Amino acid sequence: MYELLLRTETLLIGLQPPVLLGIGAIALVIGLVFWLVGTRYSTIIMALLGAVIGAAGGLIAGGRFNAQPVLSMLIGAVIVAVLAIVLKKILVLVVAILILSAVSGAGYVSVLLDYPAPASPPAETTITSISAQPAGAYQPFLRMAPEARQDYVKQISNQSPTFLDRLKALVDDTWAAIRPHRMTALIAIVIGAVVGLVLVWLIAKIVVPLAYSLIGVAAIFLGLQAALLSVGIPVASELNPRPWLLPVIFLVLVVIGWMWQLFFYRPAKVAHEVEEAHKVSHRH
Numbered sequence: 482m483y484e485l486l487l488r489t490e491t492l493l494i495g496l497q498p499p500v501l502l503g504i505g506a507i508a509l510v511i512g513l514v515f516w517l518v519g520t521r522y523s524t525i526i527m528a529l530l531g532a533v534i535g536a537a538g539g540l541i542a543g544g545r546f547n548a549q550p551v552l553s554m555l556i557g558a559v560i561v562a563v564l565a566i567v568l569k570k571i572l573v574l575v576v577a578i579l580i581l582s583a584v585s586g587a588g589y590v591s592v593l594l595d596y597p598a599p600a601s602p603p604a605e606t607t608i609t610s611i612s613a614q615p616a617g618a619y620q621p622f623l624r625m626a627p628e629a630r631q632d633y634v635k636q637i638s639n640q641s642p643t644f645l646d647r648l649k650a651l652v653d654d655t656w657a658a659i660r661p662h663r664m665t666a667l668i669a670i671v672i673g674a675v676v677g678l679v680l681v682w683l684i685a686k687i688v689v690p691l692a693y694s695l696i697g698v699a700a701i702f703l704g705l706q707a708a709l710l711s712v713g714i715p716v717a718s719e720l721n722p723r724p725w726l727l728p729v730i731f732l733v734l735v736v737i738g739w740m741w742q743l744f745f746y747r748p749a750k751v752a753h754e755v756e757e758a759h760k761v762s763h764r765h
């Protein structure tokens with residue numbers, strides 16, 4: 482997890498403070514909603530998700546048929562959003578399975594990146610320049626000085642100043658580290674999907690809040706990281722002596738959000754049914 486956060490931090494540092502603040506604010510709002518009230522507002526969440534997917538699909542379809550882009554996006558967003566509302570119960574379970582599958586794969590990748598193969602430079606060595614590393618080897622950001630990370634991203638992106646080019650270069654570089662273990666990563670994803678399917682089948686009411694909490698905490702981490710960077714605080718780099726702290730905080734927050742949604746913030750429909758039951762009992 483720590484290596485991924487360092488790479489995210491290095492990528493975001495290239496953005497202007499207002500952009501970082503905007504990304505942070507949006508991610509924090511989305512994260513808090515998923516973390517604490519995801520199950521209560523499942524219908525709205527599924528509708529918005531459907532609208533985004535539908536708009537993207539409408540834009541692609543409109544381009545192929547030479548239709549007006551805005552109209553195509555609007556039609557696609559409305560159609561898929563309505564379908565998402567109608568099929569909400571099924572979609573919630575599918576999304577929960579996909580989230581657990583993604584978490585399983587991301588967990589394996591995080592461990593892989595945090596503890597790279599022995600071929601990498603020794604852990605006690607702090608790399609301050611790119612030339613100090615063997616050519617073509619996976620280069621953990623944890624073992625680089627902050628300035629060297631920026632130089633490395635510039636190098637692998639061919640000195641490109643654009644965010645998308647730097648993002649693509651960083652994704653390709655991260656994939657280079659994962660590629661030798663891609664089958665194991667795929668197995669981890671499949672295991673996560675199977676476990677998620679079994680759990681959803683048996684105890685959906687418990688698993689769905691967990692899935693919402695997981696995605697919410699991940700968004701909160703991204704939002705906080707971007708917001709703090711906007712005021713010049715590289716929080717991931719500052720935690721270098723204690724990289725274990727972030728996974729601990731992540732798990733604690735996930736459990737808090739999970740328990741909150743399970744016991745203190747029931748879905749709106751369930752809460753309404755409980756209120757109606759109380760009214761009926763008082764009448765008798």
